[in-house]
Amino acid sequence: MLEVQNLSMRFGGLLAVDQVTLDVQEHEIVSIIGPNGAGKTTVFNCISGFYKPTGGKILFEGGEIQGKPDHKISRLGMVRTFQHVRLFGQMTVVENLLVAQHRHLNTNLLAGLIKTPDYREREQKSLDRAAYWLERVGLMELANREAGNLAYGQQRRLEIARCMVTEPKLLMLDEPAAGLNPAETKDLNQLIISLKEDYNVSVLLIEHDMSLVMDISDRITVINQGRPLAAGTPDEVRNNDDVIKAYLGEA
Numbered sequence: 001m002l003e004v005q006n007l008s009m010r011f012g013g014l015l016a017v018d019q020v021t022l023d024v025q026e027h028e029i030v031s032i033i034g035p036n037g038a039g040k041t042t043v044f045n046c047i048s049g050f051y052k053p054t055g056g057k058i059l060f061e062g063g064e065i066q067g068k069p070d071h072k073i074s075r076l077g078m079v080r081t082f083q084h085v086r087l088f089g090q091m092t093v094v095e096n097l098l099v100a101q102h103r104h105l106n107t108n109l110l111a112g113l114i115k116t117p118d119y120r121e122r123e124q125k126s127l128d129r130a131a132y133w134l135e136r137v138g139l140m141e142l143a144n145r146e147a148g149n150l151a152y153g154q155q156r157r158l159e160i161a162r163c164m165v166t167e168p169k170l171l172m173l174d175e176p177a178a179g180l181n182p183a184e185t186k187d188l189n190q191l192i193i194s195l196k197e198d199y200n201v202s203v204l205l206i207e208h209d210m211s212l213v214m215d216i217s218d219r220i221t222v223i224n225q226g227r228p229l230a231a232g233t234p235d236e237v238r239n240n241d242d243v244i245k246a247y248l249g250e251a
């Protein structure tokens, strides 16, 4: 589904990502881990179209996407969350989900003004999807609250719902457990597994919470100082000497 081949990203004199190769197949949860500053978010930014990589190829369902703008990439079915929550804080919870779908569908302004039957039907479907995902992530009762007033863990769940209403094939999550308490992390763990099992969404994950990563990942890629260090199943990665050294070095 997603293939990243020899991806590189240079910022001036700094080679933040150096020849990273990884792939995500259908029905898979793949994690990218590595010490702080290893280049994980930069890999995400290249894949999702926020940066134009300086080298390498990115293929999504067989087509090259490197350098395409983020809105085009998200319409192909690959959407992401951010390390720092990026909701529309002054809109309500449900409005955030409706706006996400409008932006995704590129709704025609004229159709919206005269409210064609086709437009009304799409509006209804957007509302249904929003309601479904609010229920699914446990935010239905907060639908009319301002998103900015939600507790942090609720905002993180809303972010995932905001991705899911666009019905992605691949969901990219950048440190979804950061700032969550243990109970919230456990819920997140189950939610991510359910996205794969019940909705057939593949997941690419950056995460520092090792118990979450080891628990839910089918495969893990380790990056260190921009370079790929190891890749394999959670067990293979856990027992890899280079990985152990990199993490001990950080501590």
Ligand SMILES: Nc1ncnc2c1ncn2[C@@H]1O[C@H](COP(=O)(O)OP(=O)(O)OP(=O)(O)O)[C@@H](O)[C@H]1O
Pocket: 011, 014, 016, 034, 035, 036, 037, 038, 039, 040, 041, 042, 043
């Ligand atoms: N826009 C940018 N301009 C210049 N340097 C950047 C830019 N974005 C990232 N970097 C640098 O690239 C390197 C990799 O950063 P990146 O954020 O990708 O690491 P990370 O593995 O996601 O780290 P963390 O786990 O702390 O989030 C860092 O040295 C960072 O300072």
